[in-house]
Amino acid sequence: xxxLDFTKKFPNEASCKEHFKEMRIKHGVVCKNxxxxxQHWLAPKWQFECKECHFRTTLKSGTIMQSSxxxxxxxxxxxxxxxxxxxxxxxxxxxxxxxxxxYQTVWKLMHKIRGLMGQRDDLYNLCGTLEFDEGHFETEIPxxxxxxxxxxxxxxxxxxxxxxAESTPLEDLEKGTKSNQCRYFKMKALETQDxxxxxxxxxxxxxxxxxxxxxxxxxxxxxxxFVDVHIIxxxxxxxxxxxLKWVHIAIxxxxxxxxxxxxxxNGKYLQSYLNEFVYKLNRRFCKDLFQRVLIAAIFPYWYxxx
Numbered sequence: 519x520x521x522l523d524f525t526k527k528f529p530n531e532a533s534c535k536e537h538f539k540e541m542r543i544k545h546g547v548v549c550k551n552x553x554x555x556x557q558h559w560l561a562p563k564w565q566f567e568c569k570e571c572h573f574r575t576t577l578k579s580g581t582i583m584q585s586s587x588x589x590x591x592x593x594x595x596x597x598x599x600x601x602x603x604x605x606x607x608x609x610x611x612x613x614x615x616x617x618x619x620x621y622q623t624v625w626k627l628m629h630k631i632r633g634l635m636g637q638r639d640d641l642y643n644l645c646g647t648l649e650f651d652e653g654h655f656e657t658e659i660p661x662x663x664x665x666x667x668x669x670x671x672x673x674x675x676x677x678x679x680x681x682x683a684e685s686t687p688l689e690d691l692e693k694g695t696k697s698n699q700c701r702y703f704k705m706k707a708l709e710t711q712d713x714x715x716x717x718x719x720x721x722x723x724x725x726x727x728x729x730x731x732x733x734x735x736x737x738x739x740x741x742x743x744f745v746d747v748h749i750i751x752x753x754x755x756x757x758x759x760x761x762l763k764w765v766h767i768a769i770x771x772x773x774x775x776x777x778x779x780x781x782x783x784n785g786k787y788l789q790s791y792l793n794e795f796v797y798k799l800n801r802r803f804c805k806d807l808f809q810r811v812l813i814a815a816i817f818p819y820w821y822x823x824x
Contacts, residue, residue, distance in 0.1 A: 519598065519602070519806055519808045519809070520602060521598070521602070524594075524595075524598050524808075528591065528594055530591070531589055531590060531591045534589075534590035534591045534593075534594045535564075535577070535590045538577065538590055538812075538816075539559075539564075539577060541812065541813065541816055542566075542577065542581075542816055543559065545813065545816060545817065547566045547575055547580075548580070549568040549570065549571065549573050549575065550573065550575065550579070550580070551568065551571050551573035552568060552570050552571045552573065554568050554569065554570040554571070556568065556569040556570060557569065557575070560574070564576075564577055565577070580817075581815055581816050581817075582630060582631070582634055582815040582816075583815065588623070588627060592616060592618070592627075593627070593815075594812070595615070595616060596612065596616070596624075596627055596628060596631065597631060597808055597811050597812060597815070598808050599612060599615060600612075600628065600631060600794065600811075601798070601807040601808045601811055602807075602808065604798070605775050605778065605779055606775060606779045606780075606791075606794060606795070607779065608779055608780055609621060609624050609625040609628055612624050612628060629787070629790050631794075631811065631815075632790040632791065632793045632794045633790060633793065634811070634814055634815060635793045635794055635796075635797035635811070635814075636789070636790070636792075636793030636797070638797065638814050639704070639793070639796060639797055639800065640723070642702070643723055643724060643725050644682055644684045644702060644704055644723065644724050644725065644728065645684070645724070645725035645727065645728050646684055646686065646728060646729070647684070647685055647686055647687060647728075647729050647731075648682055648683065648684055648685070648724065648728050648729065648730045648731070648745075649682070649683040649685050649730075649731050649732075649761070649762045649763070649764055649765040650680070650681070650682050650683075650730050650731065650732045650738075650741070650762075650765065651681055651732060651733060651762050651765045651766070651769075652678050652679060652680055652681065652708070652711075652735075653678075653679045653681055653769035653772070653773070654676045654677070654678060654679075655676065655677045655679055655707075655772075655773065655776070655783075655788060656675055656676060656677075656782075657675060657676070657677045657782070657783055657784060657785035657788055658782035658783060658784050658785070677707055677708075677785045677788050678707070678708040678710075678711045679705055679706065679707050679708065679769070679772075679788070679792065680704075680705070680706045680707075680708055680715070680716060680719050681703065681704070681705050681765045681768055681769055682703065682704040682705075682719075682723070682724065682765070683700050683702075683703050683764035683765045683768060684700065684701045684702045684703070685698045685699065685700045685701075685763070685764050686698065686699045686700075686701065698763060698764065700764040702800045703764075703768055703796050703799055703800060704719075704723055704796065705768070705772065705792045705795070705796045706719055706723075706789070706792070707785075707788045707789040707792060711737065712737050713737040713738070713739060713740045716737055716738060716740070716741065717740045717741070717743070717744060720741055720744040720745060721744050724744065724745060725745075726744065726745065726746065727745075727746045728745045728746060728747075729745070729746060729747040729749065730745050730747070730748050730749065731749050731751065731761050731762065732748070732749075732750060732751075732762075733750070733751060733752070733753045733757060733762070734750050734751070734752055734753065738750070768799065771799075772792070772795050775795060776791060776795075
């Protein structure tokens with residue numbers, strides 16, 4: 519959905535609210551009191567009432583908008599700008615577009631949506647032929663910690679990010695050529711550069727019957743305990759451009775994206791920005807990403823269709 523389509527479909531607050539109500543009715547509302555899915559709509563109260571126990575549920579209850587005083591249209595517009603911009607949008611620019619008075623409110627709103635995107639991607643594990651490597655992202659140091667910090671790899675200015683790409687090698691037997699197709703990605707900021715952080719990542723987010731390609735980093739030695747096959751190759755130009763091609767493309771694109779849009783990112787919130795980047799990357803062929811995020815916003819924890 520682009521901006522012109524949005525303004526036609528949602529010209530005011532009432533249209534956004536009505537659409538949100540229709541989506542909740544379509545996908546079902548679960549009673550918090552008894553767990554029943556049989557609800558009827560109380561139009562004068564703008565609430566759902568359980569047919570079993572008569573417990574009432576507000577329109578925002580159980581969604582990402584719960585306890586929020588921000589209008590439906592501001593929520594809708596924020597999701598629209600975050601999903602229609604390929605490279606992302608800063609909170610400062612979002613504040614100008616929304617005409618909102620408080621930067622902090624807009625910033626928190628965007629991070630709520632990014633957190634939702636991360637939760638959605640965490641519902642699915644990667645499997646098959648995987649590429650794995652780490653990227654080193656430069657982050658901003660809080661003013662209180664800006665002392666004489668060492669620079670380069672492993673410094674406090676660098677944040678290690680584990681990147682996994684679900685790639686499928688294809689070979690044309692007649693022409694003798696090989697090509698790769700990449701499906702989904704995972705990008706997780708690591709607190710430490712050791713085997714425990716990497717192992718926990720593979721235990722939680724990677725299927726056991728996967729085949730993993732990586733370089734010869736010493737803290738990758740335990741990966742074989744969590745996958746079917748772990749193939750190690752020495753780092754070289756060929757490894758970067760062939761074996762770990764998609765991982766390095768994702769890392770370079772993310773770095774360029776963050777530098778161009780946000781300039782500097784506090785290491786504390788790096789994962790939040792990675793959530794948005796990976797969510798949109800995994801759904802790069804989706805025609806209506808706005809609607810998918812809106813569905814996920816209605817069911818932020820358990821609904822798996824988005």
